[in-house]
Amino acid sequence: MCKNMPPIELAIQFHGHICPGLLMGVRAAEFAQKYLGVGQDYDEELLAVVETDACAVDAIQAILSCTFGKGNLIFKDYGKHVYTIASREQNKAVRIAQKYGALNGSEFERYRQLAAKDHLTDDEISEKEQLIGVLFEKIMTASFEELFDWREIPFEMPERARIHGSIRCDGCGEGVMEARAVHTDKGIFCSPCATE
Amino acid sequence: MCEANVYINRSGHEELLMEKVDRIIPGEDNNIFMENIFGERRVVQARIREMELVHHRVILEEISAEIKTPHAEIWLEPSTDHGHFHEGEEVKLKLYKGYNMSSDAELGLNNPGAYTVSEGVAKELDIHDHHGTAEINLGPELDGLIQVYVHEQGEQERYAKTVIEVGHHHHHGLTSIGLPLEITPCDYSHARMGESYEIQVLKEGNPLPNAEVRATYSSTNSRDYPHRLTTNEEGRAKIFLTARGNYLFSVQDGSIISTFTLMKSF
Missing domain, CATH: 3.30.1330.130 (60s Ribosomal Protein L30; Chain: A;)
Structure with a gap:
């Protein structure tokens, strides 16, 4: 190259x-x-x-x-x-x-x-x-x-992107970024499972 | 005349192209822009043949009709689409015959000769068949800027030339190699998309003014050459490079057709 x-x-x-x-x-x-x-x-x-x-x-x-x-x-x-x-x-x-x-x-x-x-x-x-x-x-x-x-323009730089860990969704069993997991009374779900 | 119907003449038959046209603007490269009172717009490659103002008729002539009997030309294409070869890389060129970078195997080659030119001395190269395509293998030991040309004799004399860059940083000017009709880059350097590129047409070593130079590129889907340039008094013509792939320039003078393949660089 x-x-x-x-x-x-x-x-x-x-x-x-x-x-x-x-x-x-x-x-x-x-x-x-x-x-x-x-x-x-x-x-x-x-x-x-x-x-x-x-x-x-x-x-x-x-x-x-x-x-x-x-x-x-x-x-x-x-x-x-x-x-x-x-x-x-x-x-x-x-x-x-x-x-x-x-x-x-x-x-x-x-x-x-x-x-x-x-x-x-x-x-x-x-x-x-x-x-x-x-x-x-x-x-x-x-x-x-x-x-x-x-x-x-005045601009405030955000922090550098974070790397989050994954946890297991109680619905589908797939991993989901911790920060995006939905915590409910029935368990921890990924977003698609939480809305089902 | 308020508005007119525009017809196009195709092989002697008139076809209605657009109704109620109130705007016609001839553009570059034989493009004609049309707009009608309904806001419809169209661009065609044609020339205005006749305007019947009383009858509100404009008749165009299809330019692509010219390409039904194009003159076959030969051209060289490098075996890389990378713009140049690297040191130690095997340098291969394919030789094609056809039109507008569309090869036609049925045309056949008439015993062509291939040569590489260095410091005014031409050295003959072998042309061999490689899966039905003529190929020239210059080997892996080249370096710098190398000019290669092919000559096919006959009623129609054909030349194909290219400049191969092996390695990097060869931004030198090039001298012509002395073909009877030759296209040569004006200031050889890396030619890239989004830049202008100038060539010069020489006839017996002298600039050829007012010559039509056709230009195309390997990624074209057009049947005919997308660009037609005219050389100035110094035999020069300029094109803005807007397409991917290598470019081909072609010029004809009398019974000689000569092409130049520009290897576009990254």
Whole structure:
């Protein structure tokens, strides 16, 4: 494996395909690195708070290494293309918000129409491929100001993610994280068993 | 004319493409964007053939009609999708014939010759059959930037060229190898997605202006070349790399077709 794979390759390999949303995430992640003077996270030095679960978040996970599993990716289901990236070492955080209408335009509209279709004709496959190329260039060559607003914000870094032990569920017998176990009069249950 | 019906001419037959169109914007790469009064939008690869303003008709001509009889070309593809080879790694190239990086085994190769060029000296390479595909094995002992080309003679003379990078940190400029028609990278370095890449077309060693250079990539699903570039006065053309996989550039001048495979790097 060669070192220094460019951010865009990291994002595409993680996400699996190229799409405008992913590229917006690439721009946001690269900007955050530059603004905060950081690279890729190793062990929760960085934290990302994302307000959407759309494609861009995969770029943030891949490029910044703020990941769901590591506990330094916090998802707030607001349906907004807003990403707050904080650095523990730099004691600094930047809130990056996609501008309303940043992805408007006839080509973006047509791309969305095609992306929403279950089946594409050969012509539509070619058309979609052409559009991705056009949109790719637009997103990656646009000034950051055209696409996003950003500001530095006060941010209190949370403690590093804890590792909890598991206990046995009295219902299914499977292990459940201690902090997530439901204690009842009938025993200790995992969440699905507790609601049955 | 308020709005018009847009038709497309396919093999001499007109087909209604979109009704009540009130906006037509020709774009790059022969794309035409259309929008009608119902808000429907469409992009097609075509050119405007005729506008009957009185009858509210716009007739497009399908560009893909051109590819039904494409000129076959030959091209080289490295055996890695990694962008370069590592020191000690066996360097293999596959030789294909077809169009738009889609090989057509039925076309057959007409006794092609393969060569590697170093400091102006060409050394012949062996081309052998490997499970029905022509392959060139350069061995595991290479290092640096190596230019390889294949020449197929005939009524249509075909050339295929590529630059192989073995090891890292070979960010040097490259000189042409002196083919009658040659595509050469302007400033060789790691070519990556999201960056511009410039090539130069040389004819007998001199820049060829106003030449159409077709560009495609190995991950394309299009039947025809997705990009068509035109060289400037210095014979140069630039493309923004937006796709995964290696890129292929192809140029034709008279009876010569010459290709250049760009190994895209990570």
